[in-house]
Amino acid sequence: xxxxxxxxxxxxxxxxxxxxxxxxxxxxxxxxxxxxxxxxxxxxxxxxxxxxxxxxxxxxxxxxxxxx
Numbered sequence: 001x002x003x004x005x006x007x008x009x010x011x012x013x014x015x016x017x018x019x020x021x022x023x024x025x026x027x028x029x030x031x032x033x034x035x036x037x038x039x040x041x042x043x044x045x046x047x048x049x050x051x052x053x054x055x056x057x058x059x060x061x062x063x064x065x066x067x068x
Contacts, residue, residue, distance in 0.1 A: 030066050040066065 029047050032038045044050045044062060
């Protein structure tokens with residue numbers, strides 16, 4: 001019986017590369033928010049996919065997570 005990479009706990013080189021690429025992109029987007037090139041609301045709605053009505057009450061927590 002063969003090993004199915006999708007259901008295996010062992011990371012494949014492709015999965016490691018995709019994960020690292022996603023982490024690098026995520027950090028770059030957060031850096032753009034920190035530099036003021038993108039608003040926090042735009043980041044949360046356009047990049048992360050949150051609905052605008054859902055980010056309002058949680059905005060202080062998001063701000064703390066990104067800005068420290």
